[in-house]
Amino acid sequence: MSEMLKFPQDNTDFNVALSTSLVLFGFDGAQLQLLLARSQREPFKDALFLPSRYLEAQDELMLSARSMFHGLFGYDEPEIIEQLKAFGGVFRHPIGRVVNVAFYALVRKDDFLAEKWEQHGMQWSPIDRIPDLAFDHNEIVAYAKERLKRRVKRRPVGFHLMPPEFTLGQLQTLYEQALGKTFDKRNFRKKLFKSPLLTDLERKATGREKGQHKGSSLFTFDRDRYQRMKSEGYDFLF
């Protein structure tokens, strides 16, 4: 009974393993997607799951997630990466227990090292049509989508997901898919222009980029301004 009052130097049970999984959101110009791996070997051939790896005992949770990210994208860290929570409900290893700590991150899809990974069965999947995944990974994805919904309302996620130049139509698509509802075009624009983070590039889209309609105006996010305003206490709100 007073185990609760002891500092954890006693009675420890070191036969748990930790894995980390990543829920990586990307936007290809028209669709919000996430990255899945496909097992290419028996006994789970073709099963889909989230990019995952074991944590070595000395690793920090976040560093483990970042290093996995590095393997996939070739640089050290995405701008947005955050722990979701621990998921422990499903997988039992013959040797002990596996608990999975999941992270989510927002990425530029272009940065993905596709040549390197596609041959290993990795692929992007539209967020509204995620197939059955192994383990409890569907539950993790559902949790991540909820987290994303909250972040979309409080952070200019376009910074991290959109290509450097984009149209307002694309941005609206992103918001609609992330929040799971549609918006009136005029109201959407009004709302976004309340914050001064969107810069009109005064150029028109050629229509060659995915999801860009020819002739519509191109915008970009003003990162510097956002940094300055944030340090003065500004809070983005959608």
Add this chain to the structure above:
Amino acid sequence: MSEMLKFPQDNTDFNVALSTSLVLFGFDGAQLQLLLARSQREPFKDALFLPSRYLEAQDELMLSARSMFHGLFGYDEPEIIEQLKAFGGVFRHPIGRVVNVAFYALVRKDDFLAEKWEQHGMQWSPIDRIPDLAFDHNEIVAYAKERLKRRVKRRPVGFHLMPPEFTLGQLQTLYEQALGKTFDKRNFRKKLFKSPLLTDLERKATGREKGQHKGSSLFTFDRDRYQRMKSEGYDFLF
């Protein structure tokens, strides 16, 4: 490199231990508080920390948290208990790694088995004056307070924290402490009466209960009604 693509049957590293900690919020009629333990033995004598225990390898995370809760309160589960996230940044055990999965719960302070635990150094501490805690438990508390802020806005937390009968003054105190700001009395009442969950008991407080001013009206929450409305899609919003 293709570790990421393997199912987790290989290369596991079973020398991690998991602990669970509880951030237990209670309200004594006048103050929002949380429950702390005090170590009574060397080498950490007098250190304060969150109620914590080791997870045995076969335990579910949530069940472990609930069973610790049972030890403290004598019944199986609080109405609100939720995982926060995994905290792994601080403690290194000589044998391996300890990762702490924290939970938060809302409780009726009266239910705490005080006679049983006070002699073991457990005590309630006001939320706005939490002392230095061992490990990274201050960080956990900070995270839990943020979670509580969000929940206060979306759930009728009064159900779970308030005594069965309370005054509007008490309820306002709770909201003010949880959200860290003050409210105008009239606006506060207006806001709460938008939802029909508050029942006027048509009796007056005697002034004997802590935090109740004599003569003010007593209210209770209509649990049944909340259940019915919730099943019809109602969402509480403060």
Add this chain to the structure above:
DNA sequence: CCAAAAGTGTTACCCGTACACCCATGG
């Protein structure tokens, strides 16, 4: 010429906020 998306203002309603006075009680 047809389809698809871009672009553009106004109105109504709701909600949040600000604000002041009198009453009841206990000390």
Add this chain to the structure above:
DNA sequence: CCATGGGTGTACGGGTAACACTTTTGG
């Protein structure tokens, strides 16, 4: 009688939501 909290209504402003038509472009 003084201090503390209870109890009550109104008015303004900002934000959200609803709503339709014309233009550009590619096919």
